[in-house]
Amino acid sequence: MTERHSDNPDILALLPRLADADAGVRRIALIALADLEEPDGLPWLTDAVLADPAEEVRAEAAQSLAELKSLEVGQLILPWATHADAFVRASALRALRELRLEEAAAPALLALRDPDAGVRREAVGILGWLKHVAALPDLARLAVEEPDTDVRRAAIGALGLARDASVLPGLISALADPAWQVREEAATTLGKVGQADAGLALVEALADDYWQVRLRAARALGRLRHGAALEPLAGLLGHAIANLRKEAALALGELGLAQALPALQVAQADADPEVRKAVRIALAQLQGLGR
Template sequence: MTERNTDHPDIIDLLPRLGDADAGVRRIALIELADLEEPQGLPWLTDALLVDAAEGVREEAARLLEAWEDPEVIQALCAALADPAVAVRTAAAQSLSEIKSQETGLLVLPWVAHAEAFVRASTLRALRELRLEEAAAPALAALEDPDASVRREAVGVLGWLKHAPALPVLARLAASEPDTEVRRAAIGALGLARDDSVLPALIGALDDAAWQVREEAATTLGKISQQAAGAALIKALGDPFWQVRLRAARALGRLRHVAALQALADLLGHGIANLRKEAALALGELGVAQALPALEQAQADSDPEVRKAVRIALAQLQGAQ
């Protein structure tokens, strides 16, 4: 239990209710304490998180501590990730995910080696957007974690760091990882490459059994801007799932892959409006006059969003002439 000293009159007034036998009274008192935004009140909040007998009080304390990056608060939130109550663990994980400073991230880093998978995954999630270089090594090690949620969060850390040394292992995960979401995350993280080194893994992923993985592969191929991916993306325009076709069309437009012109034009007759819209935009990005006849015919499309996309594409092509 942290040391409790205060001369703040509002906190002193709350003390009887903070120690009340009724959990509902304690919870409301904690909310009022947090509303003061007074650092002197933090010991009562952290103690409530760690030792209060009522799950609802501990959960509320975890939620209320979200805005604080005080070292004792961070340690308390990390410890609460192992709370026996799922609601408390979840609230603590959410609060940790909101930290903003790399200095605070250094306090979280040791918890990545915790015995419980939920703690490992939650702390990696908290570190993800901080781009903390010190997190690269433990994240790489966590790619071998037996728990899929930990591996998924580790991929996120490495992706946000744009950690190039991780590319070979990410490519391996994209091809052989048994968990669909980890494969999908690994494929997305391969977008940090800006060369053709990851093409085999990404092109292979266009044949993955899970359509979500194929969708991610098409998206990432658009990001790395490699013309060598064109043929595989044209093939993906025939994927059984329209979501994959949509991302492939978008990628081909970004690549300005002229060989895709006819396949994209054929999609203007597809029954799903979102796909017709994306095909129209991609044809405009190709920048070639050969796309004009198909787009001009599509001006009569029944969907207003598709017609808008066609107008944009026509203006783009006409401006390129």
């Protein structure tokens, strides 16, 4: 329990409700306390995160910490990032992420090796938001070695902060991850990184068992303008999932290759209006190339 003291009359007026036997009353009081955005109120919020017996009250306190936007409050939250309780550590890191404090990078780097997956996930979020390049080796390690699916996915997304080939091995490896959500994130991030050397791996991802992964791979290949993707992308114009057909059409337009015209012209008769619209956009991009 932290030392709690305040002369603020608004905080003092809330204290009886913060100690009420009814969890619902305590929860509403915490919302009111957070709305004050007073640093003096932070000890009551952090104590609620740690010690309140009701899960909904702890969750509300954690959310309230995340919504405090004062940099002064951020400085007060920093020490809680290394608290003994994992829930408190995760809540503090989540709050610091929203504030984008550069000082939060150091505890976030330490937290990448935290025994609690929730803490590691919040740490990755901070480093990604801060675009902390020094974290890239650790993020690449997590992309391959991390046992928790959500943390792996977050780490892969954070690797997008670099626009160079250094992150390619981890991202390409993640295209073979057992979890389709991680493969989807890897394809998305490869599109953002924009390295041509990822093209062949993304072409292979167009045959993934999950259409969501294929969709993100198609989008990435369009951004990369990877010519070897033309045939498999054209094949996706006949897929049962309309969203995937739409993305394949848009990617074919971005490739800028006249060889895509015949498949797109056939796709003008697609049953889905959104797919037809994507086909029209692609054909407009390719206009004149087949003449």
